[in-house]
Amino acid sequence: MYRRIKEIRRAVGLNQIEFAKRLGLSQSTLAMIEVGRRSFGDKHVKLICSEFHVNEKWLRTGAGEMFVTTCYDREFIDVFEQLRPETQKLLVTIAKELLETQAKLLQKK
Template identity: 35%
Template sequence: MMHERLKMLRKTLNIGSQQKFADNLGISFSNISSYEMGRRSPSDAVIKLICEKYNVREEWLRNGTGEMFNEIDLDYGDICASIGVNDEKMKEAIMKYYSLTSEDKELFWNFIDRFAR
């Protein structure tokens, strides 16, 4: 059922509350709540908005068939654009990394290398 997939999507994307999901989409909390409870179905425009904003396959959202997300081309720019939309913590981490000095970036990568072992 679409209402279950909407809730699953919100949790998969780690968006948090229905209010935050609604705010991210620019729609009311009561609409999101009604959609997730199965009392109402989202309009075609809302479905398209969700799919575009979160790279969701419309067929999955509507019918539950196939994969949840569209395949992402592993292009650095596309990945960064996707992160900016979907993952606020990663976006914050990238911005913090960007502001580090060259020396601090080197320390960071040394830490990552040790951590990954």
């Protein structure tokens, strides 16, 4: 399983420091996990799956697809890939701003 964690990290384009921070781990702890020198529990499996939309069965066993997808994922990716790089960058910025706005609105409820 430890090799799959490294595979996830690379697939999402994060270095060890960034990936570890998102999981609440130190970079050295993550490095030890990735080489199989340190184990991790169900809590971290669930966190990885939630944070990065990873298929838990794949993470635990290697069976199936790495990422969980919804009916909208493929459509969004198809549209995104047709955009020019500068437009893709703008769309990512807008999406991040929407997430921040959504979080603020949800806090008010």
